[in-house]
Amino acid sequence: MNGELRPGEAADALAEIQKRQQQVIDRATVPAWYWWVVGVLMVVLAVGVDTRTHLAIGITAPVFVVGMLFATGAAVRSQIFGARVRDGLLDGRGVISILAFVALIVGCTLGIAFALRAAGASYPATIACGVGGLGMGLGGPVLNRMLRRIMLGNRAGVTR
Amino acid sequence: MTHARFDDLIHAPTRLSIVSLLAASQWADFQFIRDSVGLSDSALSKQLATLEQAGYVEIGRGFVGKRPRTSARLTPAGRVAFEQHVAALQEMVAKSGSTILPRQ
Numbered sequence: 430m431n432g433e434l435r436p437g438e439a440a441d442a443l444a445e446i447q448k449r450q451q452q453v454i455d456r457a458t459v460p461a462w463y464w465w466v467v468g469v470l471m472v473v474l475a476v477g478v479d480t481r482t483h484l485a486i487g488i489t490a491p492v493f494v495v496g497m498l499f500a501t502g503a504a505v506r507s508q509i510f511g512a513r514v515r516d517g518l519l520d521g522r523g524v525i526s527i528l529a530f531v532a533l534i535v536g537c538t539l540g541i542a543f544a545l546r547a548a549g550a551s552y553p554a555t556i557a558c559g560v561g562g563l564g565m566g567l568g569g570p571v572l573n574r575m576l577r578r579i580m581l582g583n584r585a586g587v588t589r
Numbered sequence: 590m591t592h593a594r595f596d597d598l599i600h601a602p603t604r605l606s607i608v609s610l611l612a613a614s615q616w617a618d619f620q621f622i623r624d625s626v627g628l629s630d631s632a633l634s635k636q637l638a639t640l641e642q643a644g645y646v647e648i649g650r651g652f653v654g655k656r657p658r659t660s661a662r663l664t665p666a667g668r669v670a671f672e673q674h675v676a677a678l679q680e681m682v683a684k685s686g687s688t689i690l691p692r693q
Binding site for chain 2: 434436439440442443445446448449450452453454456509510511512513514515516518580584
């Protein structure tokens with residue numbers, strides 16, 4: 430059969446392969462709303478920490494935990510009920526990108542919080558988590574795009 | 590370097606789509622494949638059975654909670670055959686003068 434296949438048909442087949450692989454990769458990417466939800470939940474928890482009352486902590490800590498569980502469950506649902514992306518697609522660069530992103534957000538949030546507390550500002554954790562949450566919401570989709578690019582580069586048929 | 594080998598079994602239009610989905614997956618749910626490729630349950634079952642007989646696909650049956658779930662994954666032989674098929678397609682395109690590129 431391949432003797433009868435024209436180059437245009439081969440190119441169409443390669444395009445179909447790319448489209449289908451992208452479908453799996455796009456499904457594996459964490460949705461953009463997830464980062465904003467995590468950012469907001471960080472602020473909620475920080476309000477409880479700054480208020481320093483048992484009641485505030487008793488309300489905000491469970492909201493944070495339950496919110497994180499629901500948001501993470503919803504975000505990874507497609508991986509549980511759809512298709513799990515192949516292990517080899519996300520290589521060391523992907524893992525380093527994720528770790529660097531987390532380290533940057535945590536480092537900046539803690540740095541700002543300690544600096545504000547030292548300066549005597551009120552609600553230092555809330556302000557710092559507000560900044561960290563904003564970074565999460567804006568930077569999360571950038572991380573998504575980076576991870577998507579890495580996975581697309583590692584799929585079958587890409588010359589390396 | 591992957592050896593190029595055109596595979597007639599994989600190249601059939603719906604099977605190419607199914608194998609491409611599975612190539613990017615560790616495993617994929619029957620329902621996900623069916624909805625992605627736009628096949629009926631029976632048509633997908635038939636295509637998966639053909640791929641399973643060729644030793645390219647493994648079918649798994651289990652439960653998530655109380656819900657029965659069927660999933661499929663490429664076998665190592667299926668992955669090799671797919672990569673060789675992709676290499677053969679790329680070779681055909683390259684030999685034509687590298688002027689034909691897959692759609693983005």
